[in-house]
Structures are given as C-alpha cells and as structure tokens.
Amino acid sequence: MSTVLAAPRTWRRREGLRALVWLSPWLVGFAVFFLYPLAATVYFSFHRYDLFTLEFVGLDNYRYFLTDERAFVSIGNTLWLVVFMVPAQVLFALGLAQLVTRLKAGAGLFRTIFYLPSLIPTVAGTVAFVFLLNPATGPVNQLLELIGVTGPDWFGDRDWSKPSLTLLGMWGVGNTMVIFLAALLDVPRHLYEAAALDGAGAWRQFRSITLPTISPVLVFSAVTGVIYALQYFTQAMIAARVASGATDSPGSSFTPGYPEMSTLTLPQWLFHAGFRDFSMGYACVLALLLFAASMAFTLILLRRFRAFDREVS
Amino acid sequence: MSTALATRPQAPASRPRGRTARSVRGRRILYWIATHALAVALAIMFIGPLVFIALTALMTDQQALTSQLWPRSWNWGNFAEIFERSPLLLWIGNTMLYAVLGTVFMLLSSIPVAYALARFRFPGRRAAFLAVIAMMMLPPQVVAVPVYLIWARAELTGTLWPLILPMLLGDAFSIFLLRQFLLTIPKDYTDAARVDGCSDFTTLVRVVLPMARPAIAAVALFQFFYCWNDYYGPLLYASTNLDNWTLSIGLASFKALHSVQWNLTMAATLLVMAPVIIVFFLAQRVFIEGVTLTGVKG
Numbered sequence: 001m002s003t004v005l006a007a008p009r010t011w012r013r014r015e016g017l018r019a020l021v022w023l024s025p026w027l028v029g030f031a032v033f034f035l036y037p038l039a040a041t042v043y044f045s046f047h048r049y050d051l052f053t054l055e056f057v058g059l060d061n062y063r064y065f066l067t068d069e070r071a072f073v074s075i076g077n078t079l080w081l082v083v084f085m086v087p088a089q090v091l092f093a094l095g096l097a098q099l100v101t102r103l104k105a106g107a108g109l110f111r112t113i114f115y116l117p118s119l120i121p122t123v124a125g126t127v128a129f130v131f132l133l134n135p136a137t138g139p140v141n142q143l144l145e146l147i148g149v150t151g152p153d154w155f156g157d158r159d160w161s162k163p164s165l166t167l168l169g170m171w172g173v174g175n176t177m178v179i180f181l182a183a184l185l186d187v188p189r190h191l192y193e194a195a196a197l198d199g200a201g202a203w204r205q206f207r208s209i210t211l212p213t214i215s216p217v218l219v220f221s222a223v224t225g226v227i228y229a230l231q232y233f234t235q236a237m238i239a240a241r242v243a244s245g246a247t248d249s250p251g252s253s254f255t256p257g258y259p260e261m262s263t264l265t266l267p268q269w270l271f272h273a274g275f276r277d278f279s280m281g282y283a284c285v286l287a288l289l290l291f292a293a294s295m296a297f298t299l300i301l302l303r304r305f306r307a308f309d310r311e312v313s
Numbered sequence: 314m315s316t317a318l319a320t321r322p323q324a325p326a327s328r329p330r331g332r333t334a335r336s337v338r339g340r341r342i343l344y345w346i347a348t349h350a351l352a353v354a355l356a357i358m359f360i361g362p363l364v365f366i367a368l369t370a371l372m373t374d375q376q377a378l379t380s381q382l383w384p385r386s387w388n389w390g391n392f393a394e395i396f397e398r399s400p401l402l403l404w405i406g407n408t409m410l411y412a413v414l415g416t417v418f419m420l421l422s423s424i425p426v427a428y429a430l431a432r433f434r435f436p437g438r439r440a441a442f443l444a445v446i447a448m449m450m451l452p453p454q455v456v457a458v459p460v461y462l463i464w465a466r467a468e469l470t471g472t473l474w475p476l477i478l479p480m481l482l483g484d485a486f487s488i489f490l491l492r493q494f495l496l497t498i499p500k501d502y503t504d505a506a507r508v509d510g511c512s513d514f515t516t517l518v519r520v521v522l523p524m525a526r527p528a529i530a531a532v533a534l535f536q537f538f539y540c541w542n543d544y545y546g547p548l549l550y551a552s553t554n555l556d557n558w559t560l561s562i563g564l565a566s567f568k569a570l571h572s573v574q575w576n577l578t579m580a581a582t583l584l585v586m587a588p589v590i591i592v593f594f595l596a597q598r599v600f601i602e603g604v605t606l607t608g609v610k611g
Contacts, residue, residue: 013583015433018513022429023441025422029482032463034448037456044458087464096355102348112597113356117363119593119600122543122584123561127568128366131575131582139365171362175604182605224450231452234544238565245569267454275549280458291455298450302443 038291045284061285067220071286073261074269077162080228081232081265086225087165090218093173097180111181118174126238129168134243155243165235165263171192176221183217184210216304223300230294233271266290363586370580377576391580398571401581403556404563411473411547411559412540416481418538419487420529426483427491428517432503442492449485453545461549472555474548480536487532489526490607494528495521531603538589560585 020027045062048055065071096114100107117125132140133154141151153165191209200208211218237256244258256272257264266286274283369377370391372384395401464475498521506516520531524582544561551557564585568578593600 016435018445019433019435019438022425022433022513023440025481026426026441026483026488029422029479030444030448032482033456033460033479034444034451037459040459040462041456051462099348099352099355103352104345105349105611106352110352110356111601113359115601115604116590116593117359119538119589121538121585121589122559123542123544124582127564127582128362132362132365134575137378137575139361139382142380142382151402171359178601178604179607190585191554227450227452231454233454238544241565242568267452270454271549272456274458275461283458287455287458290452294450294452294455295447298447301450302446 009108039288041284041291044281045288047281049280050278051280057281061282064282065285070257070261070264070269071266073257074264074266075289077236077262077264078230078232078266080162081165081229082226084162085169086222086229088166088174089169089176090225092170093176093221094180094218096173096177097184100177100181101184111178114177115174118172120172122234123238125172126168126235127242129164129171130239130242133164133167154261155239158260161239161243161259161262165239168235168239176225179217179221183214185291187213220301220304223297226297227294230290230297231267232265233267236265237268239263315513321500324515348531349412366583366586369576370583374574374576377574388576390574392443392584395577395581395584397515398573398577399563399567399581400555401560401584402559402562404558404560407551407557408472408541408559408561411476411543412489412537414477415480415540416536418477419484420533423491423532424482424486424522424529425517427488427495428521430488430492431495432500445485445488445492457549464550470550472557473547473551473559475550476543478539484536487536490532490535490603491525491528493527494606498524527599527602530596530599531606533605534592534599 035219046056046058048057048060100111100114103110120128132138133151135141135151135153135156138151138154139152144151152160154160191213192205195205195209240256240258240263256268267290270283270286270290271285273279365382368382368384371387371389372381372391373386373388376385430438430445460475461470464470469475500519502524503516505510506520511519541558542561544565547557547559547562551559552562564581566577567573567581571577
C-alpha cells in the first residue's frame with residue numbers, strides 16, 4: 001500500500017521538471033513575444049524613436065495624444081464597430097442558427113452555405129465587396145435600381161462606409177453561427193416539450209429556456225467579437241485602399257481612412273504612426289491604449305475559463 | 314424542438330375536433346414554407362456575391378466598364394491574363410512557403426505544449442494556461458513596435474521569416490484549442506500507457522496523437538488558412554520587398570497597381586478564394602468540428 005502511495009509523489013516531483021522541459025519553447029516565446037515587448041512598449045512610450053535615434057521625452061508622447069484629432073477619430077470608429085458591428089454579427093449569427101435548427105429539409109446544406117463565406121480570405125472578400133457595392137457598375141445598386149431604390153455610395157460615403165463594413169462582417173458570420181448551432185442543439189429537448197405543454201409561446205420558450213442555456217456561449221462569442229473588433233484592421237484598410245484607388249506600393253504615402261477618415265480604426269492609426277511616419281514612441285502610446293481595452297475584455301474571458309477548469313479537473 | 318414550436322394545440326375546446334386538426338396541419342405547413350423560404354432567401358444573399366464575382370471575372374474589359382451583370386462572351390482568357398500582368402506565381406509561392414512552414418512549425422511546437430498543459434500536474438499550471446489565453450487575445454498591433462525592432466536587428470525585415478520562425482515557439486490559439494481537446498481524452502489511456510512503461514514521448518506519439526487526430530487536423534487547417542489569408546503580418550514585414558509579396562498583399566493593390574478593370578481584379582480574387590473553397594468541400598467535417606470545439610468547450 002505504501003509503495004502505491006509513494007509512487008505518485010515521486011512522479012509529481014519529477015512532473016514539475018518534465019513540464020518545464022515540455023513547456024520551454026512556449027515559455028521562451030511568451031517571454032520574447034509577450035513580456036519583453038510589453039515592457040519595451042512602456043519604455044518606448046516615454047521616448048522619441050524613429051529606428052535611428054532614441055531620445056527620452058518624458059510625457060511628450062502622451063501630451064501629443066491629447067491633441068491628436070485623428071487618434072480620437074480612430075478611437076471613435078473602433079468604438080462604433082464595437083457598439084454596432086459586434087451586436088449585429090452576434091444577433092445575426094444567432095438568428096441564422098435558430099433558423100437552421102427549424103429547417104426540416106436541407107438543414108445541412110443551408111449550414112454549409114451560411115458557413116462558407118466566413119472562410120473566404122479577408123482581402124479577397126473585402127475587394128469583392130468594394131466591387132459589389134461600387135456605385136457605378138456594382139451589382140447591388142443595379143439590383144436596387146430594379147426595385148426603384150437609388151443605392152448609396154457605400155464605401156465612398158463617410159456615412160455608409162462603416163455600415164458597408166458591417167455588411168461584410170455579417171456575410172462572414174458563419175463561424176459564430178456554427179458555434180451557436182452546436183449550443184442550440186445541446187439544449188435538452190424535453191424542456192421545450194414541457195414548456196409547450198404549459199402553454200409557453202415561442203418567445204417565452206426562447207427567453208426562459210434557450211437564452212439561459214446558451215448564455216455562456218453567447219457571452220464567449222460577444223467578448224471574443226469585441227476583442228476582434230478592437231483589432232479591426234485589414235478590412236477597413238483594404239476597403240479604403242481599393243475604394244479610393246490608392247496604391248499599396250512601397251514608398252507611397254497612403255493615408256488610411258478613406259473616405260474622410262470614416263474607416264480609420266485605432267490599430268490602423270497605430271500602424272501608420274509607427275511604420276509609415278516612424279513615430280514609434282507615439283505608436284507605443286496608442287498600443288498601450290489598445291492593450292488596456294483588450295485586456296479588460298480578456299479578463300471577462302479568463303473568469304469564464306476558471307469556471308470551466310473547475311468543471312473538468 | 315421545431316415540432317414543439319410548430320404544434321401548439323391551443324384551440325378552444327368547443328370547436329369541432331376535425332377543424333382544429335386541419336388548422337394545426339395548415340399552420341404547420343405555413344410554418345414549414347415560411348422558414349424554408351426565409352432560408353432560401355438568405356442563402357441567395359450568401360451565395361450572391363460569389364456568383365457576381367465569377368460572372369464579372371469572365372467579362373471583357375469593355376463590358377466590365379458597363380453596368381451589365383451577365384457576361385456577353387465568356388472570357389476564360391482573363392485568368393491567363395492576370396498571370397501575365399502580375400507575378401502571381403511568385404506571390405503564390407511566397408504564400409505557400411509561409412503557410413506550409415508556418416503550419417508544420419506550429420504543429421511541431423504546439424502539440425507538446427498543449428499535451429503538457431492538459432496532462433502534467435505542476436505548480437503554475439493554471440498560470441501557464443492563463444498566459445496562453447492572454448497571448449491569444451493580445452491584438453498583434455500592441456507589441457508591433459518592439460517585435461519589429463527584434464527582427465530589424467536580426468536583419469530579417471523585408472522577408473516572411475519574422476512570421477514563420479515564431480511558429481517554432483508555439484501558437485497560442487492552437488495550443489488553446491489542442492489543450493481543450495486533450496482534456497476530453499480520459500486519463501485512463503495515458504495512465505495505462507505509463508503503467509506499461511511508456512515514456513512521455515511514446516505516450517504522446519502512440520496513444521494521444523492517434524486519438525487527437527480530429528483536433529490536430531482542425532488546428533492545422535486553421536493555421537494554414539490563417540497564413541494564407543494573413544494581410545497584417547506580410548504588410549508589416551514583407552511589403553517593402555516586392556520579391557516577398559504574398560497573395561493578400563498583391564491582391565490588395567492589384568487593381569491600382571496594374572491599372573486594370575474589375576473583371577481582372579475579380580479573376581484574381583476568385584483565384585485567391587478557390588483553394589480555400591476546394592479544401593473546405595474536401596474537409597468540411599474537420600472545419601465544423603474544429604469551430605465547434607473553439608466555442609462550446611470554452
């Protein structure tokens with residue numbers, strides 16, 4: 001008996017060492033690509049740095065931030081995406097998933113069709129949407145014309161550019177839909193049957209049974225959606241480039257955000273400040289802001305994972 | 314659940330039985346028609362963009378300037394022309410290099426880490442997992458400046474290596490996903506292997522890997538497509554060097570750089586999309602199961 005008890009203890013002591021060996025590549029990666037850069041970002045934010053000269057400037061970069069109108073425009077645009085695009089995507093994905101669960105014929109086919117666009121490469125999808133929505137020859141405005149509606153200028157109009165990006169986002173919502181679909185199919189059927197016997201209508205069933213059961217998945221998708229919206233970069237940049245006709249060739253000084261800074265997001269402005277203007281110290285101020293925002297939402301996720309861990313182990 | 318929603322026998326009891334049954338059936342048919350009509354309408358909207366891309370890709374230059382939607386003649390030569398106009402083969406080669414090496418390196422480094430996180434008990438196990446999540450959720454732009462400087466010092470900016478080499482140190486998202494899957498493998502299997510005298514390494518290769526095949530296939534596909542689609546990374550490191558452009562960088566400036574019409578731009582767009590769509594239809598199950606794994610187990 002005693003040997004059986006002793007064995008796990010020696011295993012456990014050695015297990016710490018073994019874990020260290022197995023995790024070592026990742027630990028190096030975490031130090032080099034997370035801990036060090038974060039510390040360096042804080043350090044650079046107090047300096048003026050253009051790849052060649054490094055000069056301590058105290059709080060100058062932070063003071064400049066307060067006067068940088070474009071930084072505030074970009075923060076406003078990123079918040080717009082968080083407030084409008086993310087809920088639109090989550091609700092649309094939930095609606096699609098609900099619809100697929102109710103289909104008696106072809107549910108698998110429809111799931112495939114709704115999922116497919118989410119795989120389309122981001123650049124290709126965005127270029128395609130700029131074409132589809134272009135006011136001169138775009139099919140969408142042609143079709144709107146048929147029913148007597150004059151379509152807007154979409155990516156060329158400052159008021160329509162972010163809604164256009166939202167449409168693009170809703171087209172690629174398949175990932176979230178598949179996650180919701182799995183969650184909806186996990187809801188025990190007998191709950192609905194019991195509720196129906198008690199005379200609960202469709203809305204009542206959704207509110208009292210579906211929503212509470214799938215709410216963890218809903219929260220997970222909403223939080224990751226917000227974190228991705230904070231990083232929103234490629235679609236906005238491509239849409240602005242293609243719609244404005246600007247080139248991406250080396251050395252060109254294309255200012256993102258076409259039209260009229262309406263698609264300029266915080267990560268784009270950070271990228272522009274750091275790697276096009278080479279104000280790397282200032283870019284680090286913007287980076288810290290982005291870090292604070294995404295960390296706040298990551299903490300919500302971490303709390304959920306702790307709960308999940310307790311269930312498993 | 315759909316039947317429970319469709320049949321609500323709530324008609325007043327005073328009505329004749331036959332009529333109630335008929336109205337219930339009528340309502341059920343109406344419900345069937347309504348849901349399927351909605352699904353078809355939405356499906357058309359989801360497929361529509363792809364159809365218009367394909368139609369435009371086959372138009373002549375002149376027709377692409379008009380507002381006609383249906384090609385007058387089918388110009389398959391457009392696909393040959395985009396290869397002549399731009400170094401598409403070079404872009405494809407660079408993209409493949411990035412995607413293939415990135416995926417292989419990621420698998421080599423991430424599987425052992427995920428296995429250790431899921432199976433070993435050691436102090437700091439939870440902290441290590443939280444670090445994975447924190448890194449997974451970190452916007453890449455936050456650490457861009459110092460990381461760029463690391464690669465500048467190594468004189469590797471202007472190439473794709475700053476995107477490929479870090480994959481040797483593990484990818485947070487893949488580690489996370491693999492770990493979630495490995496946790497669901499009952500411990501009895503690995504314990505049995507240990508009792509039989511297997512080392513950690515042989516246990517991983519002989520026992521765990523065969524059982525984890527679906528999850529490994531999913532992370533490999535996700536990683537491959539992530540690299541294939543990546544725009545931000547190549548833009549930051551490789552866009553200053555025309556020899557190292559990837560498909561996404563090339564496509565992003567295709568229209569302006571080659572001063573071409575929408576027809577050729579859409580042909581190039583279709584070409585970038587095609588491999589993804591083909592692989593999806595070959596491995597649909599892997600995708601759907603992988604996506605489900607990211608959400609539900611979280």
